[in-house]
Amino acid sequence: MGGNMFLKNITSKALVSAIVLGQAGIACADSIKVSGWHQLFDFSKPAILMAEKKYEEKNAGTDLIMVDTAFGQALQQATVSTIAGNPSDVIQLVAGWVPAMAEIGGLQPLDNLLTQDEINSIPKTSRDALSWEGNLVAVPWNPGPILMHYNRNLMKEAGLDPDNPPKTWPELKEAVMAICKLPERNGGSVYGVALRTSQNPNSAQWSIPIVYGHGGDVQVDNVPGVNNKSVSSALDWIADVVNSNCSPVGFGFAETRTLFAQERAGFIFEGPWGRGLVKNMSDGKLTVEPDGDVWVSQMPAAPDGNVRTIGNPIVATVSSKTKNPELAVDFIRTVLFDKDITDEFFTSSGLLPSSSMDILGSGIVGADAYAQLFVDALPFTYDTPIKSSKFNMIMGELAIGMQEVISGANADEVLVEVQAKIESKLKR
Amino acid sequence: MYSIKNNKVLLLALCLPATLIVAVFIIYPIANGVYMSFTDASPLRPNSKFVGLENYRYLFKDDVYWQVLGNTLLIIGLATILAMVISIGLALLLNNAIRFSGLYRSLIFQTWVVPWIVIAILWGWIFNTDYGLVNGTLAQYGLIEKQIDWLFTGRYAQWAIILCFAWRSIPFLMVIMLAALQGVSSEVLDAAEVDGARYWQKTFKVTLPLIQNISLAAALMQGVRMFQEMTLPFVLTEGGPMNSTMVLSMYSYNLAFDSWDFALAATVGSLWLVMLVLFGAFYLKTVVREM
Numbered sequence: 001m002g003g004n005m006f007l008k009n010i011t012s013k014a015l016v017s018a019i020v021l022g023q024a025g026i027a028c029a030d031s032i033k034v035s036g037w038h039q040l041f042d043f044s045k046p047a048i049l050m051a052e053k054k055y056e057e058k059n060a061g062t063d064l065i066m067v068d069t070a071f072g073q074a075l076q077q078a079t080v081s082t083i084a085g086n087p088s089d090v091i092q093l094v095a096g097w098v099p100a101m102a103e104i105g106g107l108q109p110l111d112n113l114l115t116q117d118e119i120n121s122i123p124k125t126s127r128d129a130l131s132w133e134g135n136l137v138a139v140p141w142n143p144g145p146i147l148m149h150y151n152r153n154l155m156k157e158a159g160l161d162p163d164n165p166p167k168t169w170p171e172l173k174e175a176v177m178a179i180c181k182l183p184e185r186n187g188g189s190v191y192g193v194a195l196r197t198s199q200n201p202n203s204a205q206w207s208i209p210i211v212y213g214h215g216g217d218v219q220v221d222n223v224p225g226v227n228n229k230s231v232s233s234a235l236d237w238i239a240d241v242v243n244s245n246c247s248p249v250g251f252g253f254a255e256t257r258t259l260f261a262q263e264r265a266g267f268i269f270e271g272p273w274g275r276g277l278v279k280n281m282s283d284g285k286l287t288v289e290p291d292g293d294v295w296v297s298q299m300p301a302a303p304d305g306n307v308r309t310i311g312n313p314i315v316a317t318v319s320s321k322t323k324n325p326e327l328a329v330d331f332i333r334t335v336l337f338d339k340d341i342t343d344e345f346f347t348s349s350g351l352l353p354s355s356s357m358d359i360l361g362s363g364i365v366g367a368d369a370y371a372q373l374f375v376d377a378l379p380f381t382y383d384t385p386i387k388s389s390k391f392n393m394i395m396g397e398l399a400i401g402m403q404e405v406i407s408g409a410n411a412d413e414v415l416v417e418v419q420a421k422i423e424s425k426l427k428r
Numbered sequence: 429m430y431s432i433k434n435n436k437v438l439l440l441a442l443c444l445p446a447t448l449i450v451a452v453f454i455i456y457p458i459a460n461g462v463y464m465s466f467t468d469a470s471p472l473r474p475n476s477k478f479v480g481l482e483n484y485r486y487l488f489k490d491d492v493y494w495q496v497l498g499n500t501l502l503i504i505g506l507a508t509i510l511a512m513v514i515s516i517g518l519a520l521l522l523n524n525a526i527r528f529s530g531l532y533r534s535l536i537f538q539t540w541v542v543p544w545i546v547i548a549i550l551w552g553w554i555f556n557t558d559y560g561l562v563n564g565t566l567a568q569y570g571l572i573e574k575q576i577d578w579l580f581t582g583r584y585a586q587w588a589i590i591l592c593f594a595w596r597s598i599p600f601l602m603v604i605m606l607a608a609l610q611g612v613s614s615e616v617l618d619a620a621e622v623d624g625a626r627y628w629q630k631t632f633k634v635t636l637p638l639i640q641n642i643s644l645a646a647a648l649m650q651g652v653r654m655f656q657e658m659t660l661p662f663v664l665t666e667g668g669p670m671n672s673t674m675v676l677s678m679y680s681y682n683l684a685f686d687s688w689d690f691a692l693a694a695t696v697g698s699l700w701l702v703m704l705v706l707f708g709a710f711y712l713k714t715v716v717r718e719m
Binding site for chain 2: 075079083103248249250389390396399400403407421
């Protein structure tokens with residue numbers, strides 16, 4: 001008897017639960033998962049919360065689930081979850097990872113999901129960089145051209161004109177050499193420039209603007225090619241500067257940023273996040289203004305007068321496995337093209353909040369001189385300087401080559417070996 | 429008398445969960461890894477195919493693999509020896525009931541509790557060129573004129589990693605050594621004393637030989653554990669300069685996630701597995717004594 005009552009009780013409770021859950025299911029018929037790291041940071045969280053609210057209001061019944069993914073794990077998580085068949089619907093990446101994700105078939109073409117007007121509002125160089133086999137597979141959420149930040153105080157102290165930063169690479173070298181003659185400060189040497197020369201692939205990626213500045217490229221006819229005169233000259237340029245003690249040896253991104261924020265480096269190459277970094281890392285001591293402590297200018301020009309740089313934008317993509325591509329892309333549409341959200345993003349983070357030139361050229365972004373220098377650079381910014389799924393491997397090999405040249409090896413000979421290693425690994 | 433051996437069903441039922449866990453989480457991944465080393469597996473390919481010994485041939489011809497293998501053996505070998513010597517010394521000190529030995533034991537063991545990433549950052553500061561403890565101390569005593577780039581000069585970087593690995597291993601080894609020392613019978617030591625042995629004679633002729641097997645087994649375990657560790661080189665030197673601190677764990681990680689070459693990464697792992705199994709068998713057979 002007792003057992004029967006118990007079973008009856010359980011059955012009726014299970015039935016009620018099923019009905020309640022079923023209704024909840026009807027109320028939230030769809031869910032869209034967005035994985036990324038923006039929601040993890042105080043400076044970008046307010047905009048994400050606003051986007052979440054607006055998105056759910058616009059798409060009643062759709063539950064937006066934010067999946068926290070640390071930057072360091074984002075690529076592995078995206079690839080592994082894609083291979084396992086359970087990725088998020090919207091995936092936050094950086095541009096350099098897009099070829100790998102596209103090659104494993106993880107990205108949904110966006111050409112037919114976004115309107116033509118929306119696509120056309122994104123600069124062509126960005127669209128070209130983020131297209132794979134003719135399809136646009138990612139859009140820059142926060143464009144990130146790398147420009148030359150410089151410390152105006154150190155330039156003045158070294159007898160240079162801070163209102164006329166170097167315009168060519170030889171001029172930059174002269175300025176670097178002059179600044180690194182300054183006496184010690186904050187407990188250490190003053191360097192002319194804070195170059196990245198660690199073994200991290202990112203250090204080699206950051207040397208690509210120097211290759212552009214020596215008139216060449218790191219790919220020939222869309223094939224990775226580092227064994228050429230301009231790469232060799234760029235490595236020699238870096239080795240000269242480092243071996244003159246005018247740039248630290250073996251530093252990565254974190255150490256170079258610390259050095260610059262301590263006013264111990266005259267120049268550093270950074271994206272639009274540079275302003276926030278300098279302010280935060282110097283505890284607000286350094287101002288980033290045209291006539292302040294630190295300012296920014298376009299990268300020096302190549303001998304032919306052309307200026308080119310790389311970009312390291314945060315991009316938004318839609319997974320090829322999503323069951324609701326329309327709903328997924330609507331999240332991207334919301335964060336990229338909603339003025340309230342982009343304004344909130346720009347106010348709280350200082351990052352370029354969208355790749356839409358309409359947004360970037362007007363309102364508070366349009367009125368910000370620092371942001372506009374980066375916007376001006378977008379037409380000559382290459383977000384995927386080598387469009388290869390093995391970009392990190394290529395950069396890793398080049399980084400080792402760069403360290404060998406700094407240690408005294410002949411750049412031309414080193415690059416023959418580096419190219420051979422790259423080709424051998426690309427064939428696999 | 430009832431024996432569980434007679435109840436085959438119950439015996440099987442009791443063994444099944446553990447067997448399943450070992451099979452799913454240990455045997456299958458190892459077998460799958462070894463299988464992958466004979467394929468061209470990569471996430472960039474929809475289907476992988478069997479390639480025989482191709483990956484092994486590729487790896488044996490690759491200079492970097494041999495350099496990385498050499499680095500790994502050097503770093504882990506020296507770190508383990510260094511850690512063993514210091515741990516035995518500390519254990520002997522603490523075993524002699526010095527004042528506050530319990531406090532010292534707890535303090536030393538704290539190092540074991542700290543996450544690897546924190547240790548890597550801490551040692552990054554110790555060897556920092558401008559503000560580091562090492563350069564600061566050496567400069568203070570006039571031993572160096574110019575600051576040394578410890579983490580960016582090949583040999584120095586290797587030593588930095590060796591010291592750091594050793595430092596991290598000391599607490600674990602010390603606790604095992606201490607337990608072993610406390611297990612040494614006082615009667616044996618008393619007998620040695622009656623025979624006229626002094627402290628050092630007792631230590632080297634009686635105590636250490638008695639704990640030899642435990643020490644060697646602990647060293648083996650710690651060495652194998654360090655083979656798997658990549659946080660330190662990853663954070664401190666990123667394997668550089670010029671691969672001088674690249675170890676097998678980090679190398680296979682880079683092959684898998686920078687080159688997307690899961691097959692080659694699995695080949696490195698399989699060779700590493702075979703090497704450790706053979707070394708372990710040889711070590712246990714020849715170095716660890718029959719008691």
